Amino acid sequence: MKLKKYYPAKIIETKEDAIIFLEEAIEENDPEFLLKTIGNIARSKGMTQLAKELNIDRVGLYKSFAPNGNPSFKTVFKLIDLLGLRIRLEQKSA
Numbered sequence: 001m002k003l004k005k006y007y008p009a010k011i012i013e014t015k016e017d018a019i020i021f022l023e024e025a026i027e028e029n030d031p032e033f034l035l036k037t038i039g040n041i042a043r044s045k046g047m048t049q050l051a052k053e054l055n056i057d058r059v060g061l062y063k064s065f066a067p068n069g070n071p072s073f074k075t076v077f078k079l080i081d082l083l084g085l086r087i088r089l090e091q092k093s094a
Contacts, residue, residue, distance in 0.1 A: 009043035039065025
């Protein structure tokens with residue numbers, strides 16, 4: 001049996017899909033996984049246009065969200081905003 005590669009960016013079609021992916025990534029409590037998820041959401045929306053709107057080059061944006069990438073907090077928040085999303089915090093339950 002041959003397995004096909006899984007590309008999360010191809011199944012993220014709506015803001016609701018993006019929110020589900022982000023919420024699950026946050027629940028994992030793994031910063032690298034969260035950044036990978038944000039990168040997948042960005043890929044689903046088109047890195048070229050997002051890079052233009054962020055005023056950085058497309059390759060730089062890809063590198064920022066690649067494994068071992070290290071985007072600035074500013075870039076992450078700008079990207080989240082461009083995607084029409086917002087991160088909110090809530091108090092942990094005991």
